[in-house]
Amino acid sequence: MTDVDEGPASPARPPRSRAVIAIVAIIAVVVAALVAFSIGRLTVASLGTPSDTSADAGFSRDMQVHHLQGVEMAMIIRDLSDSDDVRLLxxxxxxxQAQQAGQLYGWLSQWGLSQAGSEPAMTWMTVPVDGATHAHSDEGHQPGDPMPGLATPEQMNELRASTGVDAEILFLELMIAHHKGAVEMAEAALDRAHNVPLLTLxxxxxTSQTAEISLMESMLADRT
Structure with missing residues (x-):
């Protein structure tokens, strides 16, 4: 990945940019701590190997796909936008999301499981929750359905063809929906999965994507 082209230095960042930097920095610290905690738990706990059809495996596969689209959307708007706060976000x-997708890939490899799996996407989210303390409703999902919040090919093409503020608005709208879908999937994993490092992730x-949703909603309000 290439370095961000910051352009000529400016005397001072506007308040919005400073706010974005502060929030992004907090999120980065939280994510780093969670990753470190997960790695530590892997070395001290014997958690067993998830099965091919477990929620742990299904979440690892589906969230990889979900995250990689998020990476693609982010790189598209980074090239289209001149806004410091949008490019930084x-x-x-x-x-x-690229780092987390790699972590999920690595877990599947460590468990000796295929990256593709034997069941349609979203199957793990349709499994009833037994004895969950924080059960979330996943009614309406069917095996093979699109993952929640995933942008359609038409929406991705529209984003690529957009320019200026219109591109930023569309990106924020799509990424807000994308983050909400990721949160829904993560909550479903918290109800169904058992691997401790995966639950930590x-x-x-x-936590982090809920914070980013609030930030993006504020950024969107400034543009509409």
Whole structure:
């Protein structure tokens, strides 16, 4: 990944940019701590190997796909936008979600499971929750359905063809929906999965992406 082209230095960042930097920095610290905690738990706990059809495996596969689209959307707007706050947010989303997708890939490899799986996408989210303390409703999902919040090919093409503020608005609208879908998937994993490091990551996704949703809603309000 190439370095961000910051352009000529400016005397001072506007309040919005400073706010974005502060929030992104907090999110980065939270994610780093969660990753470190997950790695530590892997070395001290014997958690067993998830099965091919487990929620742990299904979440790992589906969230990889979900995250990689998020990376693609972020890189598209990073190239289209001249706005410092949008470009900074996009860079953070791209780097964070690429790292997490790699972590999910690595877990499947460590468990000796296929990256593709034997069941349609979303099957794990349709499994009833037994004894969950924080059950979330996943009614309406069917095996093979599109993942929640995933942008359609038509929406991705529209984003690529957009320019200026219109591109920023469309990106924020699509990414807000994308983050809400990721939070829904992570909450479903918290109800169904059992691997402790994976649960830690899922909880981190809920926390960090909920914060980014609030930030993006504020950024969108400034543009509409």
């Amino acid at each position: 996009a860079y953070d989303i791209a780097t964070t 899922a909880n981190g996704i809920v």
